[in-house]
Every structure is written in structure tokens, then in C-alpha cells.
Amino acid sequence: MIKAFTKTIQVQEDDLDNLNHVNNVRYLQWIQDIAKDHWKEKAPKAIFETSIWVVKSHFIEYKKAAFLNDFIEVKTYIEKTKGAISIRIVEMTDKTTNELILKSKTEWVLLDAITNRPIRVSEDIITIFK
Numbered sequence: 001m002i003k004a005f006t007k008t009i010q011v012q013e014d015d016l017d018n019l020n021h022v023n024n025v026r027y028l029q030w031i032q033d034i035a036k037d038h039w040k041e042k043a044p045k046a047i048f049e050t051s052i053w054v055v056k057s058h059f060i061e062y063k064k065a066a067f068l069n070d071f072i073e074v075k076t077y078i079e080k081t082k083g084a085i086s087i088r089i090v091e092m093t094d095k096t097t098n099e100l101i102l103k104s105k106t107e108w109v110l111l112d113a114i115t116n117r118p119i120r121v122s123e124d125i126i127t128i129f130k
Contacts, residue, residue: 003130004077005038008095011070021065028058031090031104034076042128049113051125056085056107063100071095078129084110084118 009030017023032055039053066072073095079087086108092101112119 002077002079004075005034005041006073006075007034007037009072009074011066011068011072013068016068019065021067022070024060024062027060027062027092027102027104030072030074030092031058031060031106034074034090035088035106035108038076038129043125044128047122047125051119052111052113052116053086053108054111056109058104058106060102060104062102064094064102066092066094066101072101078126079105081121081126083120086110086121 011022015022015026035053040048043051071094073093074090075093076088076090079089081087088106088108090102090104090106092103093099094101110119110121110125111117
């Protein structure tokens with residue numbers, strides 16, 4: 001079973017666009033933020049200090065708009081890892097209605113923090129996200 005990491009966000013005024021729903025750029029920021037939060041919480045200090053993640057690609061499918069004061073549950077988990085790449089899924093759901101707002105799939109590449117060159121995702125890292 002894949003362990004998911006979750007947090008809840010309440011939509012604020014500065015999250016909105018000119019149509020008064022959450023701006024697509026804000027969703028992308030939240031996708032990146034939860035990935036970072038998950039990594040910080042789970043990665044041992046030795047791994048955290050010697051490795052960094054960068055985005056290779058994002059795919060986002062929007063299902064429903066979110067509005068001011070909505071509570072959004074943001075959930076993430078690692079779908080697959082191969083070589084230096086991990087596929088991370090993020091799902092955002094309206095906490096009141098339980099309706100899916102969006103689902104994203106991001107390819108993250110693991111880099112050595114000193115050389116900035118891709119490195120294979122080790123079993124130690126894979127294990128902390130299972």
C-alpha cells in the first residue's frame with residue numbers, strides 16, 4: 001500500500017484570479033509545496049542534505065474550480081520510481097463535497113546536491129515513501 005501525505009489549505013483572497021476562483025499558478029505552487037513538505041518530513045537528514053529534486057515535467061488535469069474560503073485537501077504519493085526519476089501524484093479535493101478539484105502527475109529528477117547531476121533513487125529513499 002502506498003502511503004499518502006496530506007494537508008489542508010483554505011483558499012485566501014490572494015489565491016484567486018480575475019474570475020474569482022483559484023489561479024492555476026497557485027495550484028502549481030501547492031503541487032510543488034506539498035512535494036517539498038513530504039520530502040522534508042520523510043527524508044533522513046543525511047539524504048536530505050546530499051540530494052535535491054527538480055521538476056522534469058508537470059501534467060495537471062483540472063476537474064472543478066475552488067473559491068474563496070474553500071477548504072482543499074491536498075494529497076500526494078509516489079506512484080513509481082525508476083533510475084533518477086520519481087512520478088509523484090497530487091490530488092486536490094474539496095473537503096466539504098469530497099469532489100476532485102484536480103489531479104497532477106509530476107516527474108521529479110533526483111540530483112546530487114554538490115554536482116547537480118542526476119543520481120539513481122536509492123532503495124533507502126524508495127523505502128521511506130512506501
